[in-house]
Amino acid sequence: MKDLECLSASQAVKALSRREIKATDLLLSCLDRIGQRESLVKAFGKENSLVRAKTLDKGALRGILHGLPIGVKDLFDTFDLPTSYGSAAYANHYPSTDAVSVALLRQAGGIILGKTVSTEFASFKSGPTTNPHNLLHTPGGSSSGSAAAVADYMVSLATGSQTAGSIIRPASFCGVIGYKPSFGKISTGGVKRKV
Structure with a gap:
C-alpha cells in the first residue's frame, strides 16, 4: 500500500489488525507528511514514536487502535511529552501522568505521535496553526492543530476538547469529522480547563 498517511483511522486500524501494513511504515508515512507540511500548516510538533511502533x-x-499514530491536543496531559496547554507559562511542563483518555488510547495500542496545537488554555488566544486547505484562512479553534493535522493527512486520528465549539468548529473549517461525545462518556481527568 502506498500513501499510508491518507488512510482514514478505520481503514488504518483494519489494515494494521490484519497485518497488511506495519505500524512502523504508517508512522513513518505520517512523519514524512509532517516533515513536508508542518512548516506551512503548523499543526503540531512531532515526537519520536518509532520505538513504540517497532515494539x-x-x-x-x-488493542483496537494497535499501531495507529494519534495526535493529542496540547490540553491533554502526557507523561512523556511536554504539555503547555497552549501557553508560554507552561513551556517545558511535563505532567507526571497521562490524562485518562490518553492512557486509554495507549492501552488500546495507539501511538502518541505528538502534541497538536491548542489555543491558549482552549480559550481565545490562537496558536500558529493555519487551515491546510488555504494557508491564509483560520483552522478554527480551540482544537485547531488536531483538525488541521487530520485534514492534512499528518495523522488520521487526533484528540480535541470542546467547551463551546472547540471540536466541531475546527473540524468543519478543515473539512474533517469532529466527534464530541456526551458529557460523562470519556473522563476529562488530566485535561486542563480554563484558568
Whole structure:
C-alpha cells in the first residue's frame, strides 16, 4: 500500500489488525507528511514514536487502535511529552501522568505521535496553526492543530476538547469529522480547563 498517511483511522486500524501494513511504515508515512507540511500548516510538533511502533510490529495485537499514530491536543496531559496547554507559562511542563483518555488510547495500542496545537488554555488566544486547505484562512479553534493535522493527512486520528465549539468548529473549517461525545462518556481527568 502506498500513501499510508491518507488512510482514514478505520481503514488504518483494519489494515494494521490484519497485518497488511506495519505500524512502523504508517508512522513513518505520517512523519514524512509532517516533515513536508508542518512548516506551512503548523499543526503540531512531532515526537519520536518509532520505538513504540517497532515494539508493536514485533508483538501481538495490543488493542483496537494497535499501531495507529494519534495526535493529542496540547490540553491533554502526557507523561512523556511536554504539555503547555497552549501557553508560554507552561513551556517545558511535563505532567507526571497521562490524562485518562490518553492512557486509554495507549492501552488500546495507539501511538502518541505528538502534541497538536491548542489555543491558549482552549480559550481565545490562537496558536500558529493555519487551515491546510488555504494557508491564509483560520483552522478554527480551540482544537485547531488536531483538525488541521487530520485534514492534512499528518495523522488520521487526533484528540480535541470542546467547551463551546472547540471540536466541531475546527473540524468543519478543515473539512474533517469532529466527534464530541456526551458529557460523562470519556473522563476529562488530566485535561486542563480554563484558568
